[in-house]
Amino acid sequence: MRLLLVEDDPMLGSSIRKGFYRYGFIVDWVQDGLAAEVALATESYSMILLDLGLPKKSGLDVLKKFRSAKNNAPVIILSARDAVANRIEGLDAGADDYLDKPFDLDELAARIRALLRRSSGRTSSVLQHGDITFDQARTAVYYHGKSIVLGARELALLSALMENPGAILSRTQLMHRIYGWSDDIESNTIEVHIHTLRKKLSPGVIQNIRGIGYKLADE
Ligand code: CA
Numbered sequence: 705m706r707l708l709l710v711e712d713d714p715m716l717g718s719s720i721r722k723g724f725y726r727y728g729f730i731v732d733w734v735q736d737g738l739a740a741e742v743a744l745a746t747e748s749y750s751m752i753l754l755d756l757g758l759p760k761k762s763g764l765d766v767l768k769k770f771r772s773a774k775n776n777a778p779v780i781i782l783s784a785r786d787a788v789a790n791r792i793e794g795l796d797a798g799a800d801d802y803l804d805k806p807f808d809l810d811e812l813a814a815r816i817r818a819l820l821r822r823s824s825g826r827t828s829s830v831l832q833h834g835d836i837t838f839d840q841a842r843t844a845v846y847y848h849g850k851s852i853v854l855g856a857r858e859l860a861l862l863s864a865l866m867e868n869p870g871a872i873l874s875r876t877q878l879m880h881r882i883y884g885w886s887d888d889i890e891s892n893t894i895e896v897h898i899h900t901l902r903k904k905l906s907p908g909v910i911q912n913i914r915g916i917g918y919k920l921a922d923e
Contacts, residue, residue: 705820705863706881708749709733710740710766711782712758716805720753721884723809727843728859729816730884737761744770747880751816752779754799756790764794771798778819780812817841824867831866834923836905838866847905854904857882861897865910865920874917894918 705728711717712735721731732747734740736759744752744766752770756763767779781794781802791802800819803812817829817840831838837846843859845852854862864873864881873881875894882897883889890896898910898918911921 705750705860706730706732706747706884707751707753707816708740708743708747709753710735710737710758710763711753711755712736713755716782720809720812724813725856727813728856728863729813730860730882730887732884733886735759737763737766740766741769744775749777750820752777753782753812753816754779754794755782756787756794757784764790764797767794767797767799776823778823780815780819782807814841831863833866833869833920834909836862836866836909836920838863852904854901857893857897858901858904861894862901865918869920870922872913872917872919878918 707724707729709717709720709731711720711733714735717733717735721733724731732743732749734743738760740758741761754763754767758766763781770779778800779798781791781799783791783794783802783804785804794802801815803815821827821829829840831840835848839846840863845854845859845862860882861878864878878894879889902910908921911919913919
């Protein structure tokens with residue numbers, strides 16, 4: 705899953721970006737309101753984490769413009785504890801949730817999962833496809849009930865495929881899901897991660913549809 709983080713506090717921003725890597729969340733991080741608008745106009749995100757007090761353009765103005773452009777990706781406001789009025793205004797302008805600073809990274813991750821469940825109409829954070837179980841709350845993957853250890857990119861890749869069962873995802877779509885802007889991208893990277901997933905699960909779990917992309921094998 706790819707998220708946009710809009711936060712001008714460098715310590716907080718970098719701790720979210722680094723901390724979320726282990727959940728398989730890929731974070732693009734911008735530090736002012738104008739950069740946020742550029743990111744939102746050029747990329748599509750599963751979730752936006754938005755500070756309100758930002759240089760160049762306020763988070764509230766960014767949010768209003770985003771919603772008026774009919775974008776419905778979930779937004780969580782990261783707010784200062786004393787800014788009740790701003791928080792209310794943010795929720796009224798189309799934010800879906802808020803979290804007071806300072807917050808626990810695990811709580812933010814749990815709220816993200818809850819919002820994603822709601823926006824996709826699911827009631828559980830456990831994805832199931834055939835013999836593969838992906839428990840998003842624990843960031844744990846099981847194959848035939850046996851725990852499988854996956855790296856962050858493999859987790860991101862598998863969750864992209866499992867959230868879209870039956871769909872063929874192109875190489876570009878998968879790249880978008882597993883790499884953020886500031887990541888170094890190796891060549892043949894999708895092929896390498898698919899190879900690892902097949903090795904750790906089973907060779908037949910992911911199908912290559914020649915010239916189009918990849919999909920999970922039917923259950
Ligand atoms: Ca701020």
